[in-house]
Amino acid sequence: MKLARIAAALQAEVRGTSSDADITGIARLEDAGPADLSLYTGRRSLAAFRTTRAAAVCATTETAADLDRPDVTVVVVRDLRRALRTLLEEVFPVRAPATADPGVSALASVADSATVSPGASVGEYCVVRPGAFIGARTVLGPGCYVGHGTRIGEDCRIGPRVTILDGMRIGDRVVIHAGTVIGADGFGYQSDAQGHHHIPQAGTVDIGDDVDIGANVTIDRATLGRTVIGRGTKIDNLVHIAHNVTIGEHCIIVAQAGLAGSVSVGARAVIAGQAGISDHSVIGDGAVVAAQAGVIGDVPPGTVVSGFPARPHRLTMRIHAMLERMLRQRRSERP
Amino acid sequence: MKLARIAAALQAEVRGTSSDADITGIARLEDAGPADLSLYTGRRSLAAFRTTRAAAVCATTETAADLDRPDVTVVVVRDLRRALRTLLEEVFPVRAPATADPGVSALASVADSATVSPGASVGEYCVVRPGAFIGARTVLGPGCYVGHGTRIGEDCRIGPRVTILDGMRIGDRVVIHAGTVIGADGFGYQSDAQGHHHIPQAGTVDIGDDVDIGANVTIDRATLGRTVIGRGTKIDNLVHIAHNVTIGEHCIIVAQAGLAGSVSVGARAVIAGQAGISDHSVIGDGAVVAAQAGVIGDVPPGTVVSGFPARPHRLTMRIHAMLERMLRQRRSERP
């Protein structure tokens, strides 16, 4: 495809002489060949840019200033991630993973009273229990389990080997990666001298439309009522979400974060990697919990917290700077 | 069911006029309808109480004082968690998850020399290897693997998609949630100039009676001898337990905690969420390791530790208070 046509798809400006070059693919600076388009993400990649064999490189107005090779055409875009998305969705689309045949595999076990909607696909060795509902065009990869009365919406992509237990509700266009478990019992006990007695977990999990869930995630069912994942929220791998957690719309929950029981997270909040939120904490709209932070109280809307115990990020950074200053001072005071 | 009869089951005192009200279910304050019983857990729920439509609300002697709506009957109990457990076990029992038919599914693969005891259930696509033993009334959900010579006790509830490798021992009334792996190789290497050479892991895992294990947990087999989980211990999701760890009876191990090789934990200890214990550490009876704490030595019985490196919790809190005081002081000293 001609570079000029790609630039048009990206609504980009071309700086250089190769507008009519034929571009056959997209690759990282390190891997690109002379017919590839690549991307420049900033100074950390300058060395890679200087030696790349790419015909052309996408950059933003700001970062394009770094690019000083006359032999490499620069495609100036407004938002590099948006450009990358357009390139991979429209210009050089990725082959859909495991383009599944519609219908129920002869090697799956689907209860008579379960509904598999038109265009849906149920993979090999799936088990779908009585009363379950699989929406139109939804794909269940091999080895999934869908419990009694669980309802999965349309155009979902689930599996392989995902477990969705009884009575769950999954919206439309939900993506759930391999190994994830939705609806295991919440970790609730009544303790006495005899030991810890499990409190039956009677609730469910409700996952909104357009939610993505990574691999080997666990989302527990509520004790009463629902554990809720709001519409458009994206969850990374190995995240733990306990019973009765409520997460708002369009949140980002990064890998290995953990949310304890009854935590409430507002809309568009970010919980970074390995962060932990103690039970019943309330995280406000648009708040950011930094990586590895340990939240043991509420976080007001729009604030950024870090460290353990989590404090406003600016305070955490000031304390660390103060400590290093003090250490230097003490060492210089020694005879 | 009449509220008076429910109160009798809870050994509770009824304060209000609705003793002969018909109660049809139990729900959270936010979700309850006019025929529901609900629970009040404390001040954080006061706003929800003020607008609830519930007919009656359970509270303790202490928290009942907060409840000032004459139209809502209060059921005063001694222990709210115990009341909740009784309600969900006896008064409005939760339908058992996936009430499995006894017997071996026609879609499972069970070796001739394996034993499936009377009343046990082996789900679709399970694999049970030679010499394995499944105790009476134990349920294996779909897609489980039970290795050579592994012995599972009576009345266990396992799966779906749980992996229990060769030579394991699982007690009676054990619950193991989906995706968990018991008996993978311990992470033991001998390193030299050529690289890291795996040390064969010849030991096993021994899980006591009444242990609960969450989803996507990993418990590794011992190098020699046994990795031991004591009777009545409860383990949450995504916990890692390394080779040769020994955990006592009635411990609580919260989500995403990690116990390194040869750690020893006494009875009734609590390891909170995302805490890490370094190898060979000894955690005493009744000790508490706070969330995200990093233990790099022994913890005496009955003590509470927090922070990294983990110190007595009081000390950790004093250090944090001192730091904030110092920071305020420095800022006020500036011209």
Add this chain to the structure above:
Amino acid sequence: MKLARIAAALQAEVRGTSSDADITGIARLEDAGPADLSLYTGRRSLAAFRTTRAAAVCATTETAADLDRPDVTVVVVRDLRRALRTLLEEVFPVRAPATADPGVSALASVADSATVSPGASVGEYCVVRPGAFIGARTVLGPGCYVGHGTRIGEDCRIGPRVTILDGMRIGDRVVIHAGTVIGADGFGYQSDAQGHHHIPQAGTVDIGDDVDIGANVTIDRATLGRTVIGRGTKIDNLVHIAHNVTIGEHCIIVAQAGLAGSVSVGARAVIAGQAGISDHSVIGDGAVVAAQAGVIGDVPPGTVVSGFPARPHRLTMRIHAMLERMLRQRRSERP
């Protein structure tokens, strides 16, 4: 087997009178019987040594000095881990786990265009997609998924229930434990007022020869290019490796560690348990990131970092010592 012959296999010196004792097994000090050989790992095990019933005990030149029981023969070795490995590999070899019959199980689903090499074994309920390649003598345990065009080398041991998605490359002699997911989509989004839009993940994962991967690990495919795990690297349970991470040869990544997008790790580095590395960080050859450390920048080769934010370990330790000193001082200054 005569102790003298075992000592010869270990290239060890025997101190004691039992050279012609018959040794029938190897066991921990606590578990050993009078015909067992055991190992002494240092002072922490002195109490166990004093009461062991073992006929003989392996120790190093240094630790042998602790051993003062004339009735217990001491086998003096240079490297205790090497001795243990030799004992378990050659002297008392562990039965191979699930010695699988070669060939494709009648209960597996292998596409016509997939290749299963001679001596390879494909377990029950495996799904192998078109164009996949399974190398000679490689064992896939039950319930594995191998995606379209994925290539797995020779002599690998994989599963049960491992998911390897489309287009992956796995080297020779690779071990992957149960529940692990290789090649799920990287967590990459373009965000705007409408929400978070997933960026298609067009890359792959490339796993070198002799890599070991624990249970319930997640390794994401690259956005473009490859996520790379270098030859000989060993990865523990529940580790998260994000898209476009590059890990060098012979690294050690301990349980529950997390590496964010585009992190680069040199050769022979160690990332300890629950450590987190933020995106695009570069960890140098031979660097050590301590347990629970939070790395938010580059780590030079050969350095040891700890704490959050991760600093040189010596600095972290000095800051902690200073804090405790200050706290004592303040308390003593109070009237």
